[in-house]
Amino acid sequence: MRDYMVRAIAAHDQIRAFAISDREAVEIARRDHDTWPVCTAALGRALSAGFMMGFMMDGDKDEITLQLIGDGPAGGVTVTADPFGHAKGFVNNPHVDLPEKSPGHLDVGGAIGHGYLRVIKDMGLKEPYSGSIDLISGEVAEDLTYYFAESEQVPSSVGLGVLVNTDLTVKQSGGFIVQLMPDTEDSVIDKLSDNISHIDSVTQMLEKGLTPEQMLESVLDGFDVEFTDKQEVEFKCGCSRKNFLQKIRALSKEDKRDIAAEDGPIEVVCRFCGKKYTYKPEEII
Missing domain, CATH: 3.90.1280.10 (HSP33 redox switch-like)
Structure with missing residues (x-):
């Protein structure tokens, strides 16, 4: 199955949501940069987020850049994406080896460390928009959830996950972003919060074979979900x-x-x- 992402609305336009499966793109990034597992996970999570955030943009020449800059051994992660499913990125130090945070969980936060997340949106204006927050965990998803709330005033839930094989290749990669629109009803907020507290992790859902559509149906269980767009994604650099x-x-x-x-x-x-x-x-x- 080709890598792709979807866009959806739910609860009578009170929720907008995105989900992605991008194992192949993250595997290409891993191979190009020779990342070790914890850096593969860091770069993969940032790429998944970058793809979806690029998908949120409207202009043909729009571009978004995510930078997670920390004092950990990885140094930082940079990802740039456009609205058409293209993203590229790198880790400052791809060769980091850390003990697992817990069995089966790579210590991405430890690799990135303390620092800040910067989001730069180039929309063809005189100056790009730039927003930043201090990292709260370095685990990427939690930091982006906080970024959306603090810098863009959009209550959001971000889930990201990368699973690495014992031979260092990427087994699974993907994620979702769910956002509440202004004046969302309290009952919708409560239902969504309950759903998110009970869903499987992103990697668990991908391991079960769930597609991006099915991941959103799980996150948005009990809501009317309408899928409005679908976009293939690829790791692509325009250098020459x-x-x-x-x-x-x-x-x-x-x-x-x-x-x-x-x-x-x-x-x-x-x-x-x-x-x-x-x-x-x-x-x-």
Whole structure:
């Protein structure tokens, strides 16, 4: 089954919701960056969230960036996504090995540590919108739930999960975001809160074979759910040799001279996908 996400409304438009299954995309990210399990989980959770938050945007050229910056050994996670199911991302230090937080639960919070979450929305305006909060756990889902409430004043519930095989490949990855619209009835809030307190974890639902639609039906049990959109997703970086060359040529003359003075060809590595590009010194002058 291809990776995809869905959008839905429920409770007579009082709830909007998103859910995703993106194992393949997270596996590609793991392979490109050679992440170890706890960093695979951190990057995978951020990618799932990024895909869904990109899906929330409207403009064809809109772009959203999530940055979880902490003092833990992973250093931080950065993900960028668009409205069309494309996302890319990286972990500052992909090779982190920590004991499990509890049996079967990777210590993503310990890998990221204390710090902040920044969300940058580029919607083609003069300046991008930027909101940030202090990390409350570093576990990604809890931090995003807090971000939506504090920075966007949208009561939300975020569930994210990544399951890693013993051979380090990604077994399951996905998540959901459920949000309450203004003036939601108390009875809807109470019912949704009760549902969320009793549902399985995201990885448990995925292990049972639930699709994104079925995950939302579980979260929104007892509500009328209408699925309004579906989008395939993929880990995709738009870098190219030409783009990097343009960026190098935009540097100051002094910086370009310093780079060109190095012995041998100049190598540039894309942080988002790990691709390498080489240039002759005379190309950048």
